[in-house]
Every structure is written in structure tokens, then in C-alpha cells.
Amino acid sequence: MAGDKDHAKIKRIEALESEVSKLKLELEHLKFQEEQERTKRAFYQQIADFAFAWELWFESNGAIKYCSPSCYDLTGYSANQIIASAGINELLVFDADKEKYTNFLQAALNQTLLHQTLEFRVLTRTKQLRWFMMNVRGVYDKIGKYLGIRASVLDITRLKQAMGHILELEKTKAFDSRNKNRLQTELELKDRELVSFLLQLSQKNELLNKAAALLQQEHKSGAKKAPDTLRQLKDLLQANSVQAVDWSMVENQVDKIHPGFLERLQKKHPLISVNDKKLCSYIRLGLSSKEIAGLLNITPKSVEVSRVRLRKKLGINVKTRLVFYLEQL
Structure with missing residues (x-):
């Protein structure tokens, strides 16, 4: 137990x-x-x-x-x-x-x-x-x-x-872009206004020259029979046949539309004459030989001859257009 x-x-x-x-x-x-x-x-x-x-x-x-x-x-x-x-x-x-x-x-x-x-x-x-x-x-x-x-x-x-700095820069950039576009628009408007004025002046001079030439021809064919009114009209046309272009005004406007163009042209080609500068300015504004002839009171053929001489002075090769060369200045 x-x-x-x-x-x-x-x-x-x-x-x-x-x-x-x-x-x-x-x-x-x-x-x-x-x-x-x-x-x-x-x-x-x-x-x-x-x-x-x-x-x-x-x-x-x-x-x-x-x-x-x-x-x-x-x-x-x-x-x-x-x-x-x-x-x-x-x-x-x-x-x-x-x-x-x-x-x-x-x-x-x-x-x-x-x-x-x-x-x-x-x-x-x-x-x-x-x-x-x-x-x-x-x-x-x-x-x-x-x-x-x-x-x-x-x-x-x-x-x-x-980021705030970047946004400020973006705002400034946008403002500068708008301001640049506005200025560009204003320059284009001035360009059109100047060209329009020069074209009107060229056409007026051309018309007056043609009218004066016709009256001169009529006067020679019958000078003794020409009425006094016809003679007075011929004299008036001859007196106003050529309206000289205010070159200083054109030069000033070209400098506003294409800043520094004439200065760069003169610096690169110091031997060119005043007439050469005028021709370059008119070409830079996009005027044709006929329109330039009306402004300079010469024939379109004379303008073509002047363009050829200008090309030689500027040393432009035959493959480069004169207007393109001037646009690059």
C-alpha cells in the first residue's frame, strides 16, 4: 500500500x-x-x-x-x-x-x-x-x-x-514676348506705311513724267497753235513732275524698322556712296526696280544697271540674290 x-x-x-x-x-x-x-x-x-x-x-x-x-x-x-x-x-x-x-x-x-x-x-x-x-x-x-x-x-x-522664381521668370518671359510681338507689329505697320508712301510718291512722279512727256510732244508738233492753257499745264507739270524724296526721313524710318541696317552696311562697305545707300534701303524695303525708278526720277533700266554695279561694289557672287544679302545684314 x-x-x-x-x-x-x-x-x-x-x-x-x-x-x-x-x-x-x-x-x-x-x-x-x-x-x-x-x-x-x-x-x-x-x-x-x-x-x-x-x-x-x-x-x-x-x-x-x-x-x-x-x-x-x-x-x-x-x-x-x-x-x-x-x-x-x-x-x-x-x-x-x-x-x-x-x-x-x-x-x-x-x-x-x-x-x-x-x-x-x-x-x-x-x-x-x-x-x-x-x-x-x-x-x-x-x-x-x-x-x-x-x-x-x-x-x-x-x-x-x-518655383516662385521660375514662375516670375516665366511671367517676365511671357511679358517680354508680348512686348516683342507688339513692337514687331508696330515695326511692320511702320514698314507698310513707309513703303505705301514711297509707292504713292513713285507712282505720282511716274504719272507726272508721262504727262509732261506727252505735253512736250504735243507742244513740239504744233507749238504756235498750242493754246495758252495747254502751255501753262505743261509748265505746271514740269515744275511739279519730280517730287524729291526726303532722304533723312526715309533713313530715319529705315533705322526704326530695321535697326542698325544702314550702320552695318556702312561699316561693312565703307566706300559705298549715298546713292548706293539709298538704293540698298529701297531694296531692303522690298521695292521693285520700277518703283525705285519713280523715286529716283530715272528709268527702270537705269535702276537695273545701278543694281548690277552695286552687286560688284558689295562683292556679291552671282548665286546670291541682292535682296537676300541685304536682309542678312
Whole structure:
């Protein structure tokens, strides 16, 4: 009887010792897992603590669970100060952006956010206004339980300043382009006005010369019988047959329409005469030989001869058009 009890006691002791051994093994395993988890957490904590960006972890209720030390470089506040504060919105966010920031954070926490990036302004501890960009994403455990959101914040003040400078340059460029187009339009209008004036003057001179020639021929055929009125008309036409072109006016207008043209022409070909400069100017304005003849009171054939001589003076080869050469000056 006593032997049975002793045997049962031994069995019980052996069972307990086995159970204790199992518990010890489980405890050692748990300690090992805990150490691994602690090492892993310390590793990720170190990565987060030394991240270049300002890293944040918001719990699902909006409380700040983690704040990386890099916040101090960006805001002037330590991580502990930010965690202990009523919230980033109250502590840092610029008044004009508070509502935008609050709506963004709430939508992120509610997982209803469409765009996961927000640009907003903050006032640092030293009251400097700076631009920040926040990127957020949800955090979940291994079984998919929602744990809140992680946020990464970058200082984009310099980028904003650069973009503002670029926009100013673009505005200036656009203004300069519009101003240039306006001036170009004005020059083209002046060009047309000058050419139109010269054409009218050329046609008038040509008409008067023809009328004077016909009256001269009529006068020679019957000078004694020509009425006094006819003679007076002939004299009047001869007196007004040629209206001299105000070269100084033309020169001034050409310089406005084609700035520096005459100066460059004179510099490149210092030996050309005033008449050569006139001919070059009329050609540059796009006038034909007939139109130029009316202005210079010579025949179109004489103008063609003058063009040939001008080509030789300017040293233009036979393959290059005179008008094209002058347009390139």
C-alpha cells in the first residue's frame, strides 16, 4: 500500500519535472523571441530616429505615438515637446493652413484620403515661415488590424522659392514676348506705311513724267497753235513732275524698322556712296526696280544697271540674290 503511494508520488514528481522542463524551454524560447523583437525594434527605432525626413506615427485617434528627433532641425521643437503638445496643428501650422491641415489629417486617419500628399506652411519656434510637404500611409499589424498612420515630412521651402522664381521668370518671359510681338507689329505697320508712301510718291512722279512727256510732244508738233492753257499745264507739270524724296526721313524710318541696317552696311562697305545707300534701303524695303525708278526720277533700266554695279561694289557672287544679302545684314 505504502509502495503504491510512493510510486504514485514519484510519477507525479516526474510529471511535474517534465512540465517544469517544458515551461523552462518555452520561457527560453519566449526570451529569445523577445530579444529578437527588441533588437528589431531597436534597429527600426534607430533608422527612424536618424531618418533625414521628419517621421511621425499617429494613432487611430490622432494622438502622436512616435516623433523622430529630426523634427528639431526643421521646427526648433524637440520630439518630446511635439508629442506632449495639443497637436502639430496647434503648435506649428500657419493660421491660413490650419483648416486644410486638419481636414487632411482627419481624412488620413479615417482612411478616406484621396491624395496622400499635403503642402502646408508652419511657423517654427523662431517664427520663421517655412513650407512643408507631408506624405502619409496607413499602418497595419500582421493580421491586418489598423494601427493608425505614418507620416513623412520634408522641408520644401527652397523648392517653393525656386518655383516662385521660375514662375516670375516665366511671367517676365511671357511679358517680354508680348512686348516683342507688339513692337514687331508696330515695326511692320511702320514698314507698310513707309513703303505705301514711297509707292504713292513713285507712282505720282511716274504719272507726272508721262504727262509732261506727252505735253512736250504735243507742244513740239504744233507749238504756235498750242493754246495758252495747254502751255501753262505743261509748265505746271514740269515744275511739279519730280517730287524729291526726303532722304533723312526715309533713313530715319529705315533705322526704326530695321535697326542698325544702314550702320552695318556702312561699316561693312565703307566706300559705298549715298546713292548706293539709298538704293540698298529701297531694296531692303522690298521695292521693285520700277518703283525705285519713280523715286529716283530715272528709268527702270537705269535702276537695273545701278543694281548690277552695286552687286560688284558689295562683292556679291552671282548665286546670291541682292535682296537676300541685304536682309542678312
